[in-house]
Amino acid sequence: MKQTITLTVNGDEFQLAVDPRRTLLEVLREELHLTGAKKNCNEGECGACTVIMDGKAVSSCLVLAVQARGKKIETIEGLARNGKLHPLQEAFVKHGGLQCGFCTPGMIMSAKALLDKNPRPTEDEIKTAIAGNLCRCTGYVKILESIKAVVDGKG
Amino acid sequence: MQEYSVVGKRVPNVDSRVKVTGEATYVDDLVLPGMLVGKVLRSTVAHARIVSIDTSAAEKLPGVKAVVTGKDAPNVKVGWLRGSRDRLPLTRDKVRFIGEAIAAVAAMDEDTAEEALGLIKVQYEELPAVFDPVKAMKDGAPRIQDDAKNNIALERHWNYGDVEKGFRESDYVREDTFYTPSFLCGYMEPNAAVAQWDANGKLTTWVSSQAPFFLRRELSLLYSIPQGKVRVINRFVGGGFGGKCEICDVHVSASLLARKAGRPVKVVYTTEDEFAVQPRRIPSTMTLKTGVKKDGAIVAQTSSIVTDGGPYRSVGGVTIYNHGLANMIPYRIPNFKFDAFRVFTNNQVGMAKRGHGQIQMRYAVESQMDMIAEALGIDPVDIRLKNALKPGEVTVNGLRMRTSGLVEAIEGAARRSGWKQKRGKGRAQGRGIGISCGGFACGPKIASLTxxxxxxxxxxxxxxxxxxxxxxxxxxxxxxxxxxxxxxxxxxxxxxxxxxxxxxxxxxxxxxxxxxxxxxxxxxxxxxxxxxxxxxxxxxxxxxxxxxxxxxxxxxxxxxxxxxxxxxxxxxxxxxxxxxxxxxxxxxxxYPPDVEWPDPANNYYGNIAGGYSFSAQIAEVEVDRETGQVKLLKVTAGDDIGYPLNEMLAEGQAEGSISMGQGETMYENIIVSNGRVMNPSLVDYKLPTVMDTPEMDVTHVITNEPGGPFGAKEVGEGFIVSIPGAIANAIHDATGVWIKELPITPEKIVKALEAKEKEGKS
Missing domain, CATH: 3.30.365.10 (Aldehyde oxidase/xanthine dehydrogenase, molybdopterin binding domain)
Structure with missing residues (x-):
């Protein structure tokens, strides 16, 4: 039995009828065609599906769409404004904070959730914020450099 | 260092802007009109005859549009190389490992496809299985493939010089056996395929592939259609590391289902699928016997390996050839004998992973090199400098080193890491430092058209x-x-x-x-x-x-x-x-002008690549003797990649290699018990996270390889092969114990320390 919910995603409101078993990730990807959040493990282990819900980074594969009812959702697609990349996106480009790109949207969203609350985090706080985001390509060095560049205002 | 205007610069990755915005689309992001969702049914037993497959209930489930089994697939065996085409894309009469694809379903949605899989009834007649490659080679062991006596899938034997004479002339000879288990490539984007047939009988498939043209060839052979009737299109590829080279059941099931349903079908692997069939690092047991002079110069070496390939030949002889290749670089070995076996077992299939067939052997060689150095009282840096291949040298199996920056790489890394001040001095504080070296062929010739x-x-x-x-x-x-x-x-x-x-x-x-x-x-x-x-x-x-x-x-x-x-x-x-x-x-x-196929008729002699990269890595660790916990503090490395075409990307390759090598050395391991993967999740498998990242210091030795583009050599793989040895040797420096099998877990360290203590008391 589908339920009607309202989701606010990147500032836009969507009225949706969803099966209560569907996850937020599935609804974002399949109903709203916002495919920036990626599906890998689908059990909250890899972080590729990270989005921000009411200011907090969440694994959208572990959130039911009906749980997101009325919540403010931010996805990677909402970061660039008027053709201008978000400072984190600029920094990941400039400092090579990505390779294959599959973990990148989730990684950036985890970092954004941190910086939105704490614009001057320590290295340990940055590491803690992205500890749940797996990257197999970079060894995390340039990801850390990218985030630190934004913190230091050198994005 | 020569300056160019664009080459060598830190040019941002040309794909990075579309990747940071989420615009980059991968296979799973593709939606075609009328597209169905496909799922694969996998074997639950390790070795069995399939008595019957009943798909009738699955076919009747509303929403199911196609069910395929091996009988729907052409009776054509596929595989990477001509000599290794021994695998039906969906098995018909037998299953040979847990996770082997038996059937596939296409349905309107994922839930329906899952439900339909559960309705397929497979009746097995179980056969005796064998999981240990050494036991598999014994007379009377269960036979896995009809064409392989004693389950020997492939073997390679080389013999250069006179090893027995070499051992007699050596001042010190020792023999050790090392083991490395199976590791996951662990790319972040699950393997996936969308397939569609048009009214002209042309198959188009959107994939995530390291080798789209090989895939086209396999699909063309499988369906007996010309290559012009197969179009393989790569989306952005979310990592590969060797695991996306081969045709997989994802490609076959998507195309078979699409043909039967008359609609496009998407198949995306789950994590469980990945652990069942992702091509993985081949487990290897390596016995090394090495003879050296008093000054540490290697005189002779025998290298005997038994690898567990699972029940199919896959990439064939390349993996075992590569073990021998890793013996030959980067040290001079005048007398060398190599005996290698790829053995059939009922475990999952082993194939290529970054540093293919070589990281295993480098771990063994580099560990033993330090054992020899310790026995002879030689500094590990000095014994490596003594044996390092120099520019102009030709190895006994014919590899020509036109350039080599290995000596400079070793010296530079030793200097920058403070080797002399630290080596052998940190044990009381649980600190250790270790060195290891490696080399790598830039694009070895492995097939006729390269x-x-x-x-x-x-x-x-x-x-x-x-x-x-x-x-x-x-x-x-x-x-x-x-x-x-x-x-x-x-x-x-x-x-x-x-x-x-x-x-x-x-x-x-x-x-x-x-x-x-x-x-x-x-x-x-x-x-x-x-x-x-x-x-x-x-x-x-x-x-x-x-x-x-x-x-x-x-x-x-x-x-x-x-x-x-x-x-x-x-x-x-x-x-x-x-x-x-x-x-x-x-x-x-x-095509490189001076490259030769290593001819079996000529003892596998030949210069297989136009150039060879080199690296030297120094690892520093801190070990908690009570818990065995190891922290990798820093890796200082020098590499010879000829000339970095893009400094930022080259650094990225080195950093990623350190992390992946660290995982294999310290955490990762596909634990298989009686053919069943016991840790099929990313958390239980333990991929390194940002919390594990050590400090890194990588510097290049510029050698401007004459045949390389703007003097460049390879950069993606060579760097990883020497990581495990460096960490293992650092752990020894910190603790005094040798762990001869990967991964070097806290449990193994504690046990080894306890055994050493007992030995000391007795």
Whole structure:
């Protein structure tokens, strides 16, 4: 039995009828065609599906769409404004904070959730914020450099 | 270090802007009208005859549009190489490992497809299984493939010089056995395929592949249709590391289901699928006997390996050949004997992973090198300098080292790490430092057609489009090809776009494996760019009344001496309007001139690559003796990658290699018990996280390899092969114990320390 919910995603409101078993990730990807959040493990282990819900980074594969009812959702697609990349996106480009790109949207969203609350985090706080985001390509060095560049205002 | 205008610079990855915005689409992001969702049914037993498969209940489930079993597939065996085509894409009569694909379902949605899988009834008649390759080789062991006596899938034997004489002439000889288990490639994007057949009988499949042209060949052979009837299109590839080279049941089930349903079908692997069938690092048992002189110079070595390939030949002899290759580089071994077996078992299939077949052997060799150094009282740095291959040397199996920066790499890393101050001095504090070295062939010749091609098309406004068949799997090949073409044409990288990954569009390219892409593909692209330069310069030169060789392309213009005669765009325009050759299309193909196939009839002798990279790594660790917990503090490394085409991307390859090598050394392990994977999740498997990242310091030795593009060698794989040895040797320096099997877990360290303590007391 589908339920009607309202989701606010990147500032836009969507009225949706969803099966209560569907996850937020599935609804974002399949109903709203916002495919920036990626599906890998689908059990909250890899972080590729990270989005921000009411200011907090969440694994959208572990959130039911009906749980997101009325919540403010931010996805990677909402970061660039008027053709201008978000400072984190600029920094990941400039400092090579990505390779294959599959973990990148989730990684950036985890970092954004941190910086939105704490614009001057320590290295340990940055590491803690992205500890749940797996990257197999970079060894995390340039990801850390990218985030630190934004913190230091050198994005 | 030679300076170029674009090559060598920290040019951002050309795909990075679309990747940071989430615009980059991977296979799972693709939706086609009428597309169905496919799922694969896998074997639950390790070895059995399939008595019957009843799909009737699944077919009747509302929403199910197609069910396929092995009987729907052509009776054609597939595999990477001619000699290794021993595998039906969906098995018919037998299953040989847990997770082998038996059937597949396409349905309107994922839930229905899952439910349908549960309705398929497979009746097995279980057969005796064997999981230990050594037991599998014994007489009377269960036979896994009809054509393989004693389950020996493949064997390789080389013999150079006289090892027995060498051992007699040695001052010190020792023999050790090492073991490395199975590791996951662990790419972040699950393997996936969308397939569609059109009314002309043409199959188009969107994939995530390191080798789209190999996949096209396999699909063409499987369906007995010409290659022109198969179009393989790569989306962005979310990592590969060797695991996306081969045809998998994801490709076969998507195309079979799409054919039967008459609609496009998407199959995306779950994590469980990945642990069942992702091509994995082959487990290897390696016995090394090495004889040295008092000064540490190696006189002779025998290397005997038994690898567990699972029940199919897969990439065939390459994995075991590569073990021997890793013996041959980067130390001089005058007498060498190699005996290698790939054995069939009922475990999952072993194949290629970054550092294919070589990281295992480097771990063994480098560990034993330190044991020898310790026994002889030689510093580990010095014993490596003693044996390091130097420029101009030819190894006993015919590998020609035109350049080698290994000595400088070792010396530099030792100096920067503070080796002399730290080595042997930290044990009381649980600190240790260890060194290991490696070398790697730049694109070994493994099959008959290993050439690369590139085409350049010029737009009406003088913009450049480069077509290559290389797969950018994240390493940045699209970026470096942009740089080399820009350099030859004297224009900015922003003037160039790259088209890759469509077998109907680009020239042939074997694929992104064996660290071949920069070397082969960039060389092909350079030739194409030189062809284009000639097509532009020759007509313009006659107009300017100068010789073509007087014209230099730089800063977006054509220069005669210091005079800028015209812009690149003006020159292109002049050719386009005035010449009958106005449609500018250039091409280049590349094959290294002095490369040989290692001929079995000639003891596998031959120079298999145009160049060889080198690296030296120094690891520093802190070990908690009570818990056995190891923290990797820092890796200081020197590498010889010839010349870095893009410094930022080269650093990224080194950093990623350190992390992946750290995982294999300290945490990762596909735990298999009676053929069943016991830890099939990313958390239980333990991929390294940011919390594990050590400090890294990587410096290049520039050797400008003559055959490499702008002097470059490979960069993606060689760096990883020496990581495990460096960490293992650092752990020994910290604790005094040797762990001869990976991963070096806290449990193993504590047990070894306890055993050592007991030994000391008795």
């Amino acid at each position: 050439d690369s091609g590139a085409i350049i098309k010029v737009n009406e406004d003088a913009g450049i489009v480069v077509y290559t068949g290389a797969s950018d799997i994240g390493q940045g090949s699209n970026t470096v090809v942009t740089q080399v073409v820009a350099e030859v044409l004297g224009i900015g990288p922003e003037e160039i776009s790259v088209v890759t990954g469509d077998t109907d569009v680009t020239p042939f390219e074997p694929g992104t494996y064996g660290s071949r892409v920069s070397w082969y593909m960039c060389n092909a692209a350079i030739k194409a760019a030189e062809d284009l330069r000639r097509q532009i310069v020759e007509p313009v030169a006659s107009k300017l009344e100068v010789k073509p060789e007087e014209i230099v392309l730089r800063n977006g213009g054509l220069y005669v001496g210091e005079r800028r005669a015209m812009s690149f765009a003006e020159a292109v325009r002049a050719v386009q309007v005035s010449s009958e050759k106005g449609i500018l299309i250039a091409k280049g193909t590349y």
